[in-house]
Amino acid sequence: MNMLRSLSIAAAACCLFVALPARAQDVPPPGIVVRGEAQKSVAPDTAVIEAGVSNFAKSARAAAEATNLAIGKVLLELKNAGIDGKDIQTSQLSLQPQYADRPGPSEVTGYVAKNIVSVRVRDITALAGILDRLMVAGANEVRGISFTVSNASKLLDEARTEAVADARRKAEIYARAAGLTLGAPVSIAEDSGPGVMPMRKMAADLSAGAQVAPGEQSLNVSVTVNWGVKAQ
Numbered sequence: 073m074n075m076l077r078s079l080s081i082a083a084a085a086c087c088l089f090v091a092l093p094a095r096a097q098d099v100p101p102p103g104i105v106v107r108g109e110a111q112k113s114v115a116p117d118t119a120v121i122e123a124g125v126s127n128f129a130k131s132a133r134a135a136a137e138a139t140n141l142a143i144g145k146v147l148l149e150l151k152n153a154g155i156d157g158k159d160i161q162t163s164q165l166s167l168q169p170q171y172a173d174r175p176g177p178s179e180v181t182g183y184v185a186k187n188i189v190s191v192r193v194r195d196i197t198a199l200a201g202i203l204d205r206l207m208v209a210g211a212n213e214v215r216g217i218s219f220t221v222s223n224a225s226k227l228l229d230e231a232r233t234e235a236v237a238d239a240r241r242k243a244e245i246y247a248r249a250a251g252l253t254l255g256a257p258v259s260i261a262e263d264s265g266p267g268v269m270p271m272r273k274m275a276a277d278l279s280a281g282a283q284v285a286p287g288e289q290s291l292n293v294s295v296t297v298n299w300g301v302k303a304q
Contacts, residue, residue, distance in 0.1 A: 103258055104246050104299045108239025110231040112291040116219035119199050119286065122163060123206050123214045124188035132167055135185035142210040143187040149209035150191060153202050159192035188213060194222075196286055219286045231293040236260065239297040247301055255300030263294040 125142040129135035150160060166186045172179040191206075193199050196219075203214065221227065240254070247254040 103301050104243045104252075104254070105296065106239050106242040106246070106299070107263070107294060107296050108235040108237070108242065109292070109294045110234035110238060111293075112227045112231045113288050114221055114227060114291065115196075116221050116286050116289050117194075117196060118220045118222050119193045119196060120218045120220065121191040121193060121199075121203065121206070121214070122188060122216050123191065123203075123211045124164070124186065125211060126184060126186045126213050128170065128182055128184050130182045132169075132183040132185075135183040136167055139185035139187050142212075143189070146206060146209045146211050147189070149205050150202070153198070153205050155191060155193070155202070159194070161190045162187065163190040164188040186213070188215065199286075219289065221289055221291070224291060227291050228293060231291055232262070232295070235293045235295045236297065239295060240299070243297070243299040247299075250301075251304055252301040253304050255302055258298040258300050260298075261296045263296055 123146075125139050125146060127135050127138040127142065129138060147160065151157070164186055165188075166184075168184050168186075169180045170182045170184055172181050191202070193202055199217070206214065236257075244254050
């Protein structure tokens with residue numbers, strides 16, 4: 073019985089030693105690990121305006137009615153400016169009491185009603201004119217403008233190709249310096265998410281005759297590539 077048990081342990085040990093080299097083959101061979109980067113600078117072609125109406129009144133009903141009337145004129149003006157209904161979305165609708173700013177028990181002095189909409193403008197050249205029309209129509213809150221690139225996915229794909237090419241260029245330099253031949257990539261990983269960065273600050277004067285400078289945006293991609301190598 074003891075002899076059989078000893079034989080079983082010995083057989084298991086042999087299996088273990090045989091399996092170890094196979095597991096070692098799963099480990100990727102050492103290579104050259106480099107980071108490749110690419111950048112696409114492009115003028116934005118879409119703008120998003122956050123604007124709307126805010127009114128104060130002694131009663132909640134009066135504040136709401138004044139705001140509803142005013143936002144109706146704003147929405148009509150946006151329609152007349154050629155903005156599609158799908159590009160207009162309510163982003164804030166609120167009715168808040170206002171309190172007296174003095175010591176003692178809180179006293180409601182009135183109410184502020186707000187109706188803010190998000191407007192997507194697909195023609196950058198029309199942006200300044202639309203801002204003017206908004207303010208003439210009664211919009212007394214323009215919270216800001218943001219710019220986007222509608223075909224960002226296509227440009228990012230081009231940048232990804234260029235980032236891998238940049239990684240290959242760097243790896244070939246290291247391989248030549250070390251007397252090696254560059255092989256195929258063992259692994260490729262995109263570093264975090266591709267970035268979108270404004271290249272120049274937006275300038276906007278929101279008075280009559282608004283001037284807007286959309287500037288440029290930079291689409292950045294960074295990849296880490298592990299290249300296989302072999303001796304020359």
